[in-house]
Amino acid sequence: MAYGTAIEALADPTRRKIFERLRRGPSAVGVLAEGLPVSRPAVSQHLKVLKEARLVSEEQDGARRIYRIDPQGLSQLRRWLDGFWDDALENFKAEAEGKGKKK
Amino acid sequence: MAYGTAIEALADPTRRKIFERLRRGPSAVGVLAEGLPVSRPAVSQHLKVLKEARLVSEEQDGARRIYRIDPQGLSQLRRWLDGFWDDALENFKAEAEGKGKKK
DNA sequence: ACATCATGTAAGCGATCGCTTACGGTAAGT
DNA sequence: ACTTACCGTAAGCGATCGCTTACATGATGT
Numbered sequence: 001m002a003y004g005t006a007i008e009a010l011a012d013p014t015r016r017k018i019f020e021r022l023r024r025g026p027s028a029v030g031v032l033a034e035g036l037p038v039s040r041p042a043v044s045q046h047l048k049v050l051k052e053a054r055l056v057s058e059e060q061d062g063a064r065r066i067y068r069i070d071p072q073g074l075s076q077l078r079r080w081l082d083g084f085w086d087d088a089l090e091n092f093k094a095e096a097e098g099k100g101k102k103k
Numbered sequence: 104m105a106y107g108t109a110i111e112a113l114a115d116p117t118r119r120k121i122f123e124r125l126r127r128g129p130s131a132v133g134v135l136a137e138g139l140p141v142s143r144p145a146v147s148q149h150l151k152v153l154k155e156a157r158l159v160s161e162e163q164d165g166a167r168r169i170y171r172i173d174p175q176g177l178s179q180l181r182r183w184l185d186g187f188w189d190d191a192l193e194n195f196k197a198e199a200e201g202k203g204k205k206k
Numbered sequence: 207a208c209a210t211c212a213t214g215t216a217a218g219c220g221a222t223c224g225c226t227t228a229c230g231g232t233a234a235g236t
Numbered sequence: 237a238c239t240t241a242c243c244g245t246a247a248g249c250g251a252t253c254g255c256t257t258a259c260a261t262g263a264t265g266t
Contacts, residue, residue, distance in 0.1 A: 004116065011114030012224075013107065023190050029243060042225055044244060063233040063242045069191050078188060081181055087126050088172050115254075132213060145255055147214060166212050166263040 002054070003080040006073040009053035014038060015046045019069070022056060026068035105157070106183040109176040112156035117141060118149045122172070125159060129171035 010016055018032055029047065033040040047067055050056045055073035059066045113119055121135055132150065136143040150170055153159040157176035162169045 004119070007110060007119075008114045011111045014224080016107070016110075023187060023194075025194060030241090038224085039226060040242090041227085041244080045224080048244085065243065069187075069194070071188075071191050071195070074184070074188055074191060078184055081177070081184060084126060084172075085174075085177055085181060088174050088177060091126075091128060091172070092174065117254080133211095141254085142256060143213080144215080144257085148254080151214085163263095168213065 002073075003076045005053040006055055006077050009049050009055055009073075012046070012049075014042070015050060018043065018046055019050065019055060022067060022069050026059075026066050028061075028064045028066055030064075032067070105176075106179045108156040109158055109180050112152050112158055112176075115149070117145070118153060121146065121149055122153065122158060125170060125172050129162075129169050131164075131167045131169055133167075135170070 010019065014036065017036060021027065021032060021035065029044055030040060032047075033043040036043060047056060047058075051058060051067075051070075053073050054070050054076075056067050057070040059068070113122065117139065120139060124130065124135060124138065132147055133143060135150075136146040139146060150159060150161075154161060154170075154173075157173050157179075159170050160173040162171070
């Protein structure tokens, strides 16, 4: 039931930008902040939220912190969405058949 | 690029409850409000957001409005997540190989 | 025509959110 | 030891959000 925190984390546009930036590979906080219209502490706060949602992981490298995408949060979201997708298709199929019979 | 509105819509816990309730089949506004700890106008406002995100669709049936899940918003979300998933796996593979070579 | 059901909308309020600036802490270089 | 680089955290502020109550609207029944 932890997909909730993942969705809430990805709801913010700035956090999505950070997440999509990490898609191209790991990066440090300062580097991430350069390509964004917000301050470095803001990026740090966003990374904390993403980390708690298991969407990113952190690795210390000297004085820097390297962040990379964590597949755990992503897979939880995928499982939830896939379940929904199957149910939705089933319902559409059932409704279509019902309407067909009524004719 | 419309997956953003879908994620933002599903970020709210109450909206997720409504959406999961609709998973079991179409329903009217008043019926949905009975099983929730919020007022009926609140549910109506949430349904408006879900509709604008193409996550639900509306059908008029006399004085009532029947809401059901719309697969459009769902499929957009799935496509976005699937792309992310593929990239994430690629990066992990590349990183693992790189570390292996360094040894 | 009138009453009633079912719903959308407007206004307002308290709470949460995202941002900035200021500060504290740790690691590397000289 | 001192400075510099890199980062997390605290405090505070303006804006957005979700909720409620009150009102407006359209369809159904008598």
